[in-house]
Amino acid sequence: MGAPIGIAGAGLSGLVAATRLHEAGHGVVVWETRNRVGGRTWSPPLGPDSLQLDLGAAWHWTEHTRVHDLAEQLGIERIRQHEPGIALYEPRAEQPVQHFPWPDTPPPSWRLEGGTQTLAQHLAAALPSDAVKLNHRVTQVQQTDAGVQVHVDGPNGAAVATARRLIVAVPPRLVAHTIRFDPALPDSLASAQRNTPTWMAASGKAVATFADAFWHQQGIDGRVVSHAGPVAHWHDAVASDGRAALAGFLHPTGLQTLATEGKAALHKAIRTQLAHCFGSDAPAPTAIATSSWRTDPATTPPDADPLYVEHPPTPPSVITRPHWNGHLLWASAETATEHPGYLDGAIEAGERTAQQVFEASPKAASTR
Numbered sequence: 209m210g211a212p213i214g215i216a217g218a219g220l221s222g223l224v225a226a227t228r229l230h231e232a233g234h235g236v237v238v239w240e241t242r243n244r245v246g247g248r249t250w251s252p253p254l255g256p257d258s259l260q261l262d263l264g265a266a267w268h269w270t271e272h273t274r275v276h277d278l279a280e281q282l283g284i285e286r287i288r289q290h291e292p293g294i295a296l297y298e299p300r301a302e303q304p305v306q307h308f309p310w311p312d313t314p315p316p317s318w319r320l321e322g323g324t325q326t327l328a329q330h331l332a333a334a335l336p337s338d339a340v341k342l343n344h345r346v347t348q349v350q351q352t353d354a355g356v357q358v359h360v361d362g363p364n365g366a367a368v369a370t371a372r373r374l375i376v377a378v379p380p381r382l383v384a385h386t387i388r389f390d391p392a393l394p395d396s397l398a399s400a401q402r403n404t405p406t407w408m409a410a411s412g413k414a415v416a417t418f419a420d421a422f423w424h425q426q427g428i429d430g431r432v433v434s435h436a437g438p439v440a441h442w443h444d445a446v447a448s449d450g451r452a453a454l455a456g457f458l459h460p461t462g463l464q465t466l467a468t469e470g471k472a473a474l475h476k477a478i479r480t481q482l483a484h485c486f487g488s489d490a491p492a493p494t495a496i497a498t499s500s501w502r503t504d505p506a507t508t509p510p511d512a513d514p515l516y517v518e519h520p521p522t523p524p525s526v527i528t529r530p531h532w533n534g535h536l537l538w539a540s541a542e543t544a545t546e547h548p549g550y551l552d553g554a555i556e557a558g559e560r561t562a563q564q565v566f567e568a569s570p571k572a573a574s575t576r
């Protein structure tokens with residue numbers, strides 16, 4: 209077999225690219241710096257019932273048809289987000305919580321049973337057993353006549369691998385700050401990568417499990433909007449079999465507590481907030497977990513603040529087209545044109561890079 213196609217990053221975009229290439233008969237190797245697949249999808253089990261809750265991406269909407277189609281293809285059940293009903297508003301920690309009706313007008317959204325990380329886990333499980341190399345960080349890429357040389361730091365030290373092509377499925381801003389290219393990338397590309405915000409990299413999440421969804425018995429839908437923090441808004445995250453949970457986004461005060469006082473202090477503040485919102489008689493959470501993506505070096509460059517954006521921008525074409533005569537290609541949700549930054553965009557980017565490889569080398573089977 210000739211040299212494989214290399215992929216840096218086993219997030220959703222990298223694994224979609226790897227899957228499509230493998231299905232077409234190409235050899236693939238995926239280097240992933242973390243000790244797990246999924247990247248910004250992360251759904252570790254929590255609490256006595258081992259409920260898998262999303263500490264990264266959670267939802268998709270009607271127009272995100274690629275997520276719908278991939279979940280269906282992989283046999284993953286979708287759960288309609290439970291929203292309409294009575295919501296809570298917490299103006300300040302020392303003021304009473306208010307009840308208000310939440311209108312059933314926003315477009316419907318869905319979660320995935322088992323969390324969004326199951327997409328990546330299913331895709332990785334269907335690849336050859338040695339295709340995904342966890343704990344392997346791509347540090348440098350060199351152009352050669354036949355393809356690329358990929359420098360990788362792994363558990364056994366640094367090594368250099370040969371690949372026919374390399375798909376970089378790492379957020380562009382992280383690429384610009386952490387991977388070296390020889391020859392250097394054109395200024396227009398490097399600067400576009402540096403200036404492309406990694407969507408949601410400035411955020412953090414909190415999830416909490418409960419013995420039961422007591423808020424439903426109180427006529428509350430699980431949504432809490434808070435100006436006090438440490439969680440800015442909570443949402444219902446009950447599984448389809450009834451295992452009870454809430455999930456939310458950290459308020460700046462929560463991120464501040466995490467940065468200055470640590471996880472134990474943040475989790476204590478979350479318990480206090482939940483008791484304030486639902487009443488001191490309400491059942492306490494059975495477990496809490498939190499995430500901060502701005503301090504995660506596999507999402508946010510350690511030496512650069514995440515760029516905050518309300519909505520991810522459409523990328524310039526320089527960060528989506530192949531370079532080095534088609535040997536260097538760019539995945540990552542941020543390079544998608546239809547829903548950049550989203551799960552749907554990650555799938556689009558993975559499929560686009562696989563297509564770019566097919567167009568450059570249509571006879572896949574003969575290259576194995």
Ligand SMILES: Cc1cc2nc3c(=O)[nH]c(=O)nc-3n(C[C@H](O)[C@H](O)[C@H](O)COP(=O)(O)OP(=O)(O)OC[C@H]3O[C@@H](n4cnc5c(N)ncnc54)[C@H](O)[C@@H]3O)c2cc1C
Pocket residue numbers: 216217218219220221222239240241242245246247248249263264265266267268344345346347377378379382386387407408409411412413501506507539540541542549550551552553554
């Ligand atoms: C808190 C949060 C909430 C979100 N909510 C939603 C939501 O509700 N709906 C939605 O559609 N999207 C949401 N998103 C965005 C969604 O998670 C992303 O669009 C998607 O997961 C991106 O996939 P990706 O493969 O492009 O990138 P990533 O998931 O970032 O994957 C990149 C991979 O590359 C690895 N890597 C990095 N550097 C290297 C290196 N040098 N060598 C090897 N590997 C490397 C990383 O570890 C990672 O696994 C959210 C994101 C966050 C953080």
